[in-house]
Amino acid sequence: MTRVEVKDGNVENALKRFKVKFQRSGVPTEMRKRREYSKPGIVRREAKKEAIRNAKKHNKQRNN
Numbered sequence: 844m845t846r847v848e849v850k851d852g853n854v855e856n857a858l859k860r861f862k863v864k865f866q867r868s869g870v871p872t873e874m875r876k877r878r879e880y881s882k883p884g885i886v887r888r889e890a891k892k893e894a895i896r897n898a899k900k901h902n903k904q905r906n907n
Contacts, residue, residue, distance in 0.1 A: 845864045849857040865871070881889075
């Protein structure tokens with residue numbers, strides 16, 4: 844569980860720190876993934892598309 848201490852009564856700062864920790868923990872991403880079921884074949888296909896997209900992006904950056 845993510846915990847953040849409030850220092851000097853500064854709730855806004857604590858809320859910002861909590862949001863950052865929450866994002867880094869990966870919970871929002873996991874929630875989006877579990878929202879609906881995807882067939883294993885579709886998951887593999889999407890992963891392959893993502894890998895191709897990332898490879899093109901990295902090649903483009905190297906060439907510049």
